[in-house]
Amino acid sequence: MINFLKLISRNKLALFGGILLVIIFVVSFLSPLLPLKDPDVIKTSDRFLLPFSEGYLLGTDHLGRDLLSRLLWGTRLSLLVGISAALISATIGSILGTIAGFYGNKTDNVIMRIIDVLMAFPYILLALAIVAVLGPGLFNAMIAVALVNIPFFARNIRGVTVTIANKEFIDAARLSGMSNFKIIIYEIFPNILPVIVVTISTTVGWMILETAGLSFLGLGSQPPQADLGSMLGEGRSSLIVNPHTSYVPGAMIFLIVIGVNLFGDGIRDALDPRLSKGELVKPQPVTQIKLNKNVKNNSNSFLSVQNLTTAFEFDNKLHLASKDVSFDIKKGECLGLIGESGSGKSVTALSVTCLVASPPGVIVDGSVKFQGDDILKMNYEQIRELRGNKISYIFQDPLSTLHPLIKIGKQLEEAFIEHNHQKNKEATFKGKELLKLVQIPNIENVWNSYPHELSGGMRQRISIAMALTNDPELIIADEPTTALDVTVQAQILLLLDTLRKERGLSVLFISHDFGVVSQICDRVIVMYGGQIVEEGKTENIMSKPRHPYTSQLMKCVPHIGFGKRELPTISGSPPSITYKKEIGCSFSSRCLIKKDNCLNEDIKIVQKGDSEVRCLYPHE
Amino acid sequence: MNYFIQRLLSAIPVLLGITIIVFFIISLIPGDPATAILGSYATPENVKLLNEQLGLDKGLIQRYFIWLGNLVQGDLGRSFALNRPVLDEILERFNATLILSGTAFILCSVVGVLIGTISAFKQYTITDKIITFTVLTGISLPSFFLGMMMILLFAVNLQWLPVSGMYAIYGGGDFLDLIHHLIMPAIALALVATGVVARITRNSVLEILRQDYIRTARAKGVREGNVLFKHVLRIAIVTILPILGLQAGFVLSGSVFIEIVFQWPGVGRMLVDAILKRDILLVQGGVMFVAACYVLFNIAVDLLQRYLDPRIK
Numbered sequence: 001m002i003n004f005l006k007l008i009s010r011n012k013l014a015l016f017g018g019i020l021l022v023i024i025f026v027v028s029f030l031s032p033l034l035p036l037k038d039p040d041v042i043k044t045s046d047r048f049l050l051p052f053s054e055g056y057l058l059g060t061d062h063l064g065r066d067l068l069s070r071l072l073w074g075t076r077l078s079l080l081v082g083i084s085a086a087l088i089s090a091t092i093g094s095i096l097g098t099i100a101g102f103y104g105n106k107t108d109n110v111i112m113r114i115i116d117v118l119m120a121f122p123y124i125l126l127a128l129a130i131v132a133v134l135g136p137g138l139f140n141a142m143i144a145v146a147l148v149n150i151p152f153f154a155r156n157i158r159g160v161t162v163t164i165a166n167k168e169f170i171d172a173a174r175l176s177g178m179s180n181f182k183i184i185i186y187e188i189f190p191n192i193l194p195v196i197v198v199t200i201s202t203t204v205g206w207m208i209l210e211t212a213g214l215s216f217l218g219l220g221s222q223p224p225q226a227d228l229g230s231m232l233g234e235g236r237s238s239l240i241v242n243p244h245t246s247y248v249p250g251a252m253i254f255l256i257v258i259g260v261n262l263f264g265d266g267i268r269d270a271l272d273p274r275l276s277k278g279e280l281v282k283p284q285p286v287t288q289i290k291l292n293k294n295v296k297n298n299s300n301s302f303l304s305v306q307n308l309t310t311a312f313e314f315d316n317k318l319h320l321a322s323k324d325v326s327f328d329i330k331k332g333e334c335l336g337l338i339g340e341s342g343s344g345k346s347v348t349a350l351s352v353t354c355l356v357a358s359p360p361g362v363i364v365d366g367s368v369k370f371q372g373d374d375i376l377k378m379n380y381e382q383i384r385e386l387r388g389n390k391i392s393y394i395f396q397d398p399l400s401t402l403h404p405l406i407k408i409g410k411q412l413e414e415a416f417i418e419h420n421h422q423k424n425k426e427a428t429f430k431g432k433e434l435l436k437l438v439q440i441p442n443i444e445n446v447w448n449s450y451p452h453e454l455s456g457g458m459r460q461r462i463s464i465a466m467a468l469t470n471d472p473e474l475i476i477a478d479e480p481t482t483a484l485d486v487t488v489q490a491q492i493l494l495l496l497d498t499l500r501k502e503r504g505l506s507v508l509f510i511s512h513d514f515g516v517v518s519q520i521c522d523r524v525i526v527m528y529g530g531q532i533v534e535e536g537k538t539e540n541i542m543s544k545p546r547h548p549y550t551s552q553l554m555k556c557v558p559h560i561g562f563g564k565r566e567l568p569t570i571s572g573s574p575p576s577i578t579y580k581k582e583i584g585c586s587f588s589s590r591c592l593i594k595k596d597n598c599l600n601e602d603i604k605i606v607q608k609g610d611s612e613v614r615c616l617y618p619h620e
Numbered sequence: 621m622n623y624f625i626q627r628l629l630s631a632i633p634v635l636l637g638i639t640i641i642v643f644f645i646i647s648l649i650p651g652d653p654a655t656a657i658l659g660s661y662a663t664p665e666n667v668k669l670l671n672e673q674l675g676l677d678k679g680l681i682q683r684y685f686i687w688l689g690n691l692v693q694g695d696l697g698r699s700f701a702l703n704r705p706v707l708d709e710i711l712e713r714f715n716a717t718l719i720l721s722g723t724a725f726i727l728c729s730v731v732g733v734l735i736g737t738i739s740a741f742k743q744y745t746i747t748d749k750i751i752t753f754t755v756l757t758g759i760s761l762p763s764f765f766l767g768m769m770m771i772l773l774f775a776v777n778l779q780w781l782p783v784s785g786m787y788a789i790y791g792g793g794d795f796l797d798l799i800h801h802l803i804m805p806a807i808a809l810a811l812v813a814t815g816v817v818a819r820i821t822r823n824s825v826l827e828i829l830r831q832d833y834i835r836t837a838r839a840k841g842v843r844e845g846n847v848l849f850k851h852v853l854r855i856a857i858v859t860i861l862p863i864l865g866l867q868a869g870f871v872l873s874g875s876v877f878i879e880i881v882f883q884w885p886g887v888g889r890m891l892v893d894a895i896l897k898r899d900i901l902l903v904q905g906g907v908m909f910v911a912a913c914y915v916l917f918n919i920a921v922d923l924l925q926r927y928l929d930p931r932i933k
Contacts, residue, residue, distance in 0.1 A: 117637030120915050124873035124888075125907045129642065132895045132903045133649050209762055213877055216764055217892050232765060236881070239768055240776050250765035258760035280826045282743040283834075285844050355839055357830065388841035395839075400832040404931055405854045414850075415840040450930045466840070 014266020020259040024252075028075035036069040040224045048242045061231075061245050062238055070226055071248055075256075077227040081142045082208030088146035089207075090200050093153025098192065100154065101161025102184060112158070118151040127210065131219045138211075138227065141220035145210045153199060160195045164188055198267060205260025212253055228253050283357040286380050287350075290362055297367040297374065301328035302506055303352075303474060308366035310344075310351045312577065313359060319577045321347040323530045324365070329474070334500060334507040336521030336538065338514065338553075342574050344530035345510050349476050352508070353387050370474070388415040392467040396479040398459035402451040408462055409447035415469040434465035438495060457488035464495065475500075476508045481516060493519055514557050518542050526550050529575045529586030536611030546608050546618040549587045585615070593617055623926065627919055638911050639691065643684050646904045696905035701897045706905035710887060714909065716786055717886035719798070721868075721875045723806040728813035728871065729864050735814075736821025737856065741848055743826065751818070759815035763874045767808040767881035774804060784883035805882040809874050813867045817860065824859045828852050858929045865921035869914060 027034075043064035051059040051067075058067040100111040118126065127144040134140035164170065165188065173183050214220040215229030216236075226234070228249045235246035274280050287310070297306040308325045311318040322344035329335045339345045350356045352368055353375065368375040370391065375383060392415075395401040403411060412434065413427035420426075435443045438461040451459055460480060467475055477496065481489040497520045500507050511517050517524055517538065524541050526534040526549065534547040545551040555568045572590040575582075584599030585591070591598070598616060605614040671677050678686070690697070696706035739751040775783040786801050787793050828834065829852060837851045876888030883889070887906055894902040926932050 113633075113637070117634055117641060120634050120638060120918075121641075121907075121911050122869040122872040122914050124876050125891075125910055128876070128891050128895060129645050129903065129907050132898075132900070133645055136896070212762070213764065216877065217880060219892070219895060232768075236768060239772065243772055246765070246768050250762070250768070253762050253765060254760055257762065258756070261756065261760050274827070279830055280823060282740060282826055282829050285838055285847075353839070355835060357835070384841050384843065386841070387839055393836075393839040395832065395836060397832070401836045403833040403837070403851055403854070405858065405929065406850070414837075414842060418840065418842050418846070452931050469840075 011266045011269060013262050014269070017259045017262025017264075017266065020255060021263060024075065024256060024259065025079065028072050028079060031069075031072035031076050034072070036072060037066040039065060039069040039073045039226070041065060048238070048245070051244055051248075058248050059244050061234065062242070067245065067248050070231060071228075071252055074226050074228045074231050074249065075252055077138070077221065077225070078208055078212055078229065078253075079256075081138060081211045081227060082145075082204060085142045085146040085149070085207045085211060086200050086204040088143075089149040090153050090196055092146075093150040094157045094192070094196050096150065097154040097157030097159075098161050098184060098188060101158040102165050102180070102188060104162075104165075108158075111154070115151045115154050118148075119155075123148050123210075124213075127214065128219075131214065136219045136222065138215065138221035138225065141211050141214040144214065145207050148210075149203065149207060152203065153196075156199055157192055157196065160192050161188060164191050198271070201267060202264045205257050205264065208260075209253070209257055281359050283359070286358070286383055287354040287356040288358040288362045289354065289376055290364055291376065292365050295365060295367040297369050299328060299369060300372070301369070302331045302333075302371065303329040303508075304367075304369040305348075305352065306367045306369070308348060308351055308368060309364050310347050310356055311362050311364050313362050318362065318364065320364075321530055321577050322351070322527075325527075325530075325532055327525055327532070327535065329506050329508060331473075331506055332500075332504045333523065334497075334509055334521045336517035336524040337508060337510045337527060338512065338517050338524060339527035340512060340553075340574050342577070343527040345527050346478055348527070349393075349478050349508060349510050352476060353391055353393075354383055355387075355393075385419070388472075389419045389470045390472055391474045391476065392470070392472040394460075394463050394467045394475060394477040394480045397483045398463045399451060399456070399483075401463065402459060404451055406450075407447070408449050408451065408454070412447075412462070412466055412469065415466065419470050430469065431465075434468055435462070437468070437499070438462070438465045440465070456484050457491065460484060460488075460492055461495070464492070464499075468499065471503070472505070474506045474508070476510075478510045479512070480509075482511070482513075489516070496520065514542070514554055526553070530577070531586065531614065532605065533587065533614045534611055535605070535613075540610040544609065544611075544619070546611050546613040547587075547615050548591050548593055548617075548619070551619060552590075552592070624923060627922060631915055631919055634915055635912060638915070639688055639908065640684070642904055642908045642911070643687055644680075646900055647680060647683070649900060691908070696908070697901040699894070699899050699902040701894070701899040701902070706902050707909075709890065709902065710906055710909050713885060713887045713890045713906075714913075716884060717872075717875055717879070717888060717910075719786075719802065720805055720809065720878065720884055720886060721871050723802055724809035724813070724875070725864075725868055725871050727806060727810040728817055728867060731810070732814040732817025733821050733853075733857070733860060736818035737825050737848065737853060739818065740822045740825035740829070752822075755815040755818050758811045759819075761811065762877075763808050763812060764877040764881050766811060767805065767878055770804050770808055771881070784881075786885055805878045805884055808881070809871060809878045812874065813871050816870075817863065817867060820863050821856060821860055825852055825856050828855050828859075831855075858925065861921060861925045861928070865918050868917055868921075872910065872914060 043060075046056070046060050046064035047062060049056050049060040049064075051057065053059055056066055056068065058071060061067055061070065096111055096115075100108040127148045130144035130147055131140055134143060170183060170187055173187050178186075211220060212227060212229030212232070215227050216233045218230075218233060221227045221230045223230070223234075231249035232246060232253070235249060239246050269275050272280075295307045297304055299306070305328070306326045308322060309320060310322045311320045313319075325344070325348050327335065337345045337348065347356055347361075351363055354363065356363070363376060366376065370386070375386065378386075402408075409428070409431060412431035413424060416422070416427040416430050417424065432443055432447065435446060440446050440458065440461055446454065446458070446462075454462070460483070463480070480496070481492050484492060493516065496507070499505065500520075507520075509517065509521055521538050524536065524538050525532050526541070526547065528549050534541065534545070534550050536546075541550065542554075545554055549570075552568075552570045556570065570590055575586050575589075583602060585594075585603050588594045588598045595617060603614050603616060605612050608618045694707055696710070698704065699706050699709055702709055735751050735755075739748045742748045771783055774781045781804050782788065782801050787797050788801075834847060834851055837847050842851070875886060876892065878884065879886040879889040880892060887910055891903060891906045893899075894906065
């Protein structure tokens with residue numbers, strides 16, 4: 001609760017709304033004690049005095065009554081009526097919702113069907129029908145507003161109750177012989193109370209407005225008694241000549257509603273998990289680049305990544321996801337990047353064309369030279385020209401990475417149209433050629449399908465076709481076979497390998513699976529905790545892993561035909577990404593051959609035999 | 621097509637539920653309708669005769685089925701205050717309500733989605749802040765107060781637009797005249813709903829921008845403008861559609877106030893008048909008619925949703 005208040009007070013607008021409401025509440029509820037004129041005393045000689053007239057701060061109305069006094073009394077009445085309506089409908093709605101949610105089955109069915117029917121009415125119609133029955137009057141208007149809002153409460157509370165009623169502690173209470181009634185009162189009610197309170201606080205403004213509305217129509221408070229709505233209704237008849245009689249109550253309604261809205265938004269934001277996780281911040285088209293030092297990169301390789309360091313920024317702290325990653329890829333070469341999830345391999349792959357979502361992503365160091373130009377120094381338009389053109393991506397799960405509502409054909413054409421400024425005809429021709437290339441049967445059908453209508457293997461073939469659209473020179477494949485079953489996986493790998501050899505493509509192939517990497521990669525990089533721990537030719541690393549992590553990881557791969565054996569795992573878990581600077585080997589806590597000096601200083605990557613390795617005691 | 625029929629059939633229980641609620645709420649009205657209708661002619665013989673004519677001497681359940689039978693045949697009874705068939709009056713009035721609410725609904729959908737999307741795409745810029753602030757102010761202005769202020773400003777002080785009504789009394793009646801009269805009430809009615817739609821759109825666009833398929837589009841080198849219009853908006857519309865269905869209900873409700881403020885000859889004003897005159901059959905028929913239209917509208921939204929989102933099976 002204290003945390004919650006802190007969260008709200010941190011939001012300045014919510015605080016402002018809250019203070020505004022408190023002031024209005026206090027002043028209007030104190031109105032019987034304040035030295036105000038009698039709100040109902042008629043003095044026709046003082047009709048329609050303007051605000052700031054002598055003795056009348058806000059002027060007078062058509063009967064010469066003091067508007068300030070009427071306003072405060074009216075506000076008090078409106079608030080009282082609105083809050084009462086909210087409490088009534090919260091009480092009845094919560095009881096119905098709890099009963100429906102707790103008992104379920106037929107009870108639930110009957111109650112919810114009735115609620116559904118009530119919700120099928122535009123709210124005002126139902127309120128009007130109820131007032132028609134009860135007759136105009138403020139009390140009746142309040143009843144109408146309360147009744148109309150019951151379904152809303154009942155539905156919300158029912159939802160919450162259903163989740164609570166299925167929890168273990170309710171079963172425990174049942175087994176201990178508690179009656180249903182007692183369970184509802186002692187176990188369920190305390191748990192739904194916060195929801196009820198929040199729902200009331202977000203709907204009370206609405207109900208104040210609804211009762212004011214009915215009064216405005218002449219169906220609520222009747223003269224001489226006046227709430228804000230009927231004051232506004234009376235003001236309307238002299239709107240053109242004496243508009244201040246409308247401004248005064250109208251402005252008050254506005255202040256109350258904006259106060260409730262600001263405060264309600266604050267509550268909603270404080271409770272919204274998406275906000276605290278930063279999920280409602282727009283990701284920029286290019287990762288934010290804040291290079292600390294100028295990295296020298298004199299490499300003439302096709303792609304040369306030097307000291308690439310990418311971080312996630314939370315609460316102004318940088319959490320490093322990849323640290324000083326350096327590697328080259330030659331023309332036509334396939335480089336494997338291997339590691340557990342969280343090792344920084346995907347972040348590295350996305351950083352190559354600045355695709356890491358930002359915020360929170362920031363590239364803090366490094367250089368990415370592609371055909372001689374540093375991508376990290378390019379502007380957005382230059383990077384966009386590379387993406388999907390010379391460098392293209394194949395992502396892991398094509399069900400979530402293909403647009404669900406755009407037909408396959410349109411998605412295939414898109415990269416071609418964006419980069420070639422050419423008409424759909426050529427794009428269509430090219431797209432269909434590509435589908436043939438990736439061995440899609442029944443091209444016309446697939447062309448007009450949506451992603452969810454195809455199998456996983458088909459979708460991944462389409463992702464590959466999409467990546468090939470503009471004859472790229474580098475393909476970055478981020479776990480392209482992970483979501484597929486083994487036979488399909490083999491087909492896709494074969495396809496990728498053939499295409500690469502036919503077209504002389506360079507490939508950066510990301511995987512967590514040594515089996516897959518060994519099939520198609522010329523060289524392999526092993527990543528752990530955001531760093532490269534070993535690098536070398538595939539056959540060298542497969543036959544002679546030098547780093548303890550690499551060797552332990554390879555032991556985890558099951559082999560067919562080697563009989564029953566216990567499948568080893570690496571105990572412990574990989575280091576989490578943190579903003580703290582940690583010294584020494586990041587694998588040491590899980591390492592089987594760890595020595596005391598492993599944590600003394602950062603370990604450099606050094607040549608060992610045919611490979612490079614980041615370890616003080618590499619395997620011979 | 622199959623689904624279309626299925627969905628229409630599923631509306632029948634809801635519609636029946638509505639008839640039950642409307643009928644029984646109205647029959648709770650205390651006092652004897654015949655006495656009310658006859659006024660000073662209410663001699664015991666006349667009352668008895670009229671009760672028989674109206675079928676009020678029969679039991680409640682029996683009366684419901686008679687009423688329902690008439691309803692299905694389009695007979696909603698006669699309004700005693702207007703002395704004409706209820707249905708004729710409603711149909712005439714509903715036309716005006718439909719023009720007003722329909723315009724406001726289109727306005728709030730188009731403008732709301734548009735500014736919500738812009739606001740999200742320009743998050744934290746001055747544009748976003750102006751929109752957010754305007755939206756907050758807009759949703760806090762009660763439509764009936766806003767309407768009155770608009771009349772003061774645009775009709776009385778600036779004299780750009782007519783004060784009230786649907787057509788000019790002299791020489792009006794054409795389409796331009798209607799538009800002229802429609803501008804203020806439609807905007808006043810649409811404002812709150814526009815704000816709500818804009819807010820929800822903003823949040824849902826921001827959420828969509830984080831999805832993997834948007835990253836794919838960017839990885840393909842799609843220009844940001846196309847990312848927005850071809851990729852983001854496609855999804856946003858599907859997620860916002862149910863919200864628009866709800867807004868239609870709010871617009872329809874708000875039209876009651878706006879019709880009073882602008883003297884618009886619609887169903888809302890008719891209902892308020894009928895309640896004040898205790899013209900029960902007119903209230904009953906009006907509520908029933910509008911509620912039924914709203915149910916049908918929501919079915920249409922449902923079907924559109926299904927058409928736009930092929931994933932729904």
